[in-house]
Amino acid sequence: MKDKTADHSKKNNSSGIDDFNENLQNLVVDQAKKMIDLSLYTKAILSTVPVALIGADKNGVIRNINRAAEEILELEYKKIKGKKLSDIFESKSALLKKIGEALHDGRPFHMRSENLFLASGREIVGNLYIQPLLDDEQEICGLLLTVEDQTYIHFLHDAFKRYVPPSVSEIIANDPQSLELGGEEKVLSVLFSDLEGFTTISEQLTPREMVMILSDYFTEMTKCVFKYEGTLKEYVGDELMAIFGAPIQQTNHELHACGAAVAMKERLVSLRKEWAKIGRPALRARTGINTGPMLVGNLGSQYRFSYGVMGDHVNLASRLEGLCKIYGTDILIGESTAKAAKESFTMRELDMVRVKGREQPVRIFELIAQKKNSLSEKFMMALQCYAKGLEAYRSRNWKAAIDSMEEALKYQPEDTPSKVMVDRCRECMENPPEKGWDRVFQHTRK
Numbered sequence: 001m002k003d004k005t006a007d008h009s010k011k012n013n014s015s016g017i018d019d020f021n022e023n024l025q026n027l028v029v030d031q032a033k034k035m036i037d038l039s040l041y042t043k044a045i046l047s048t049v050p051v052a053l054i055g056a057d058k059n060g061v062i063r064n065i066n067r068a069a070e071e072i073l074e075l076e077y078k079k080i081k082g083k084k085l086s087d088i089f090e091s092k093s094a095l096l097k098k099i100g101e102a103l104h105d106g107r108p109f110h111m112r113s114e115n116l117f118l119a120s121g122r123e124i125v126g127n128l129y130i131q132p133l134l135d136d137e138q139e140i141c142g143l144l145l146t147v148e149d150q151t152y153i154h155f156l157h158d159a160f161k162r163y164v165p166p167s168v169s170e171i172i173a174n175d176p177q178s179l180e181l182g183g184e185e186k187v188l189s190v191l192f193s194d195l196e197g198f199t200t201i202s203e204q205l206t207p208r209e210m211v212m213i214l215s216d217y218f219t220e221m222t223k224c225v226f227k228y229e230g231t232l233k234e235y236v237g238d239e240l241m242a243i244f245g246a247p248i249q250q251t252n253h254e255l256h257a258c259g260a261a262v263a264m265k266e267r268l269v270s271l272r273k274e275w276a277k278i279g280r281p282a283l284r285a286r287t288g289i290n291t292g293p294m295l296v297g298n299l300g301s302q303y304r305f306s307y308g309v310m311g312d313h314v315n316l317a318s319r320l321e322g323l324c325k326i327y328g329t330d331i332l333i334g335e336s337t338a339k340a341a342k343e344s345f346t347m348r349e350l351d352m353v354r355v356k357g358r359e360q361p362v363r364i365f366e367l368i369a370q371k372k373n374s375l376s377e378k379f380m381m382a383l384q385c386y387a388k389g390l391e392a393y394r395s396r397n398w399k400a401a402i403d404s405m406e407e408a409l410k411y412q413p414e415d416t417p418s419k420v421m422v423d424r425c426r427e428c429m430e431n432p433p434e435k436g437w438d439r440v441f442q443h444t445r446k
Contacts, residue, residue, distance in 0.1 A: 051147060055144055060143075065077050116147070126147045195286075216271075229256055261289055262370055271283070288317045333366075338365040349363060351441055389408065389418070
């Protein structure tokens with residue numbers, strides 16, 4: 001009986017060990033399967049990552065790359081496996097130097113917008129991340145090199161920085177979808193600025209002198225546009241066009257446009273003084289600004305990128321620039337622009353006009369200066385007299401209007417708008433407008 005019990009106990013122990021071993025084996029197999037599945041899953045994820053990944057050992061020998069590395073860096077895994085990183089990158093590049101330091105010191109590095117020359121001869125721009133890999137004993141066993149392709153974004157940033165401030169060009173470059181072909185309607189402010197009588201001036205200059213003067217002039221004016229976060233649309237001859245409120249949205253784009261115009265005017269005054277010392281001609285610019293709904297976007301084609309605006313309110317801004325010649329002003333702005341900027345800028349209402357090619361009349365305003373800049377007492381008196389005369393003119397009181405305008409000229413003898421209105425009122429005295437006169441002056445020239 002005793003021997004049977006002992007045998008039975010041995011059998012139970014043996015069975016228990018077998019069960020334990022079997023369970024252990026199953027556990028190992030399950031864990032191995034999970035590890036394999038995890039490995040496959042990890043590889044699947046890494047293969048879809050849109051950045052180039054290169055794994056190398058502690059000697060800089062390539063052990064693995066992902067699909068993006070083959071596409072971005074133009075590599076073929078079968079051909080580069082077992083080769084050193086120095087075989088695929090320039091031997092004297094800053095990248096290899098940092099890789100060597102990372103493998104020696106165990107410190108990660110981030111290299112922003114690094115130029116990489118590929119074996120094919122093509123150059124790309126990438127953000128590089130060098131991450132040393134450590135084993136269980138915290139010894140360096142390799143590294144992971146990540147290359148984020150920024151070539152297209154770098155191209156957009158480089159191209160747009162010629163048209164907008166660097167901070168804006170970076171935002172555009174990071175959101176290239178906003179520059180797809182086509183446009184959208186937005187309320188924006190647009191500025192046109194043209195040099196007065198430059199055709200006549202250019203006849204006295206050599207082509208080289210003319211180009212140098214225009215280059216210096218446009219450089220200084222564009223600085224003013226960029227200071228107020230405007231987008232330079234183009235230079236056409238001696239004309240400059242800028243957009244405010246796009247492509248980066250500005251809730252107060254009217255103030256930005258007016259600020260840029262005033263800054264341009266003030267900078268040109270100082271340029272005239274500087275240029276007089278070296279014999280350059282005195283330049284004067286006429287500027288028009290208008291605000292309203294317009295179509296904005298990439299209005300070019302699939303062959304040529306052309307960011308810009310179009311619409312009736314754009315045309316009106318150009319007309320306002322032209323009217324500066326008639327009223328003898330430096331800056332004219334439309335009614336919507338004036339309404340938004342009246343608290344920050346000194347301005348005066350000049351007239352209500354109907355420009356050529358447009359039926360709807362518009363009130364026009366002369367933009368003079370920022371309100372924080374004090375003006376002479378005589379100038380402010382002249383503005384008051386003009387306002388009084390304009391009211392009399394619209395009431396058909398020609399004599400009172402002339403008296404007020406002439407009083408304005410006593411304070412500011414060279415005030416061309418007052419001279420224009422005096423002449424008009426005298427014409428009205430001789431040939432009064434019809435009874436249904438809407439107080440709008442019709443301009444027949446652009």
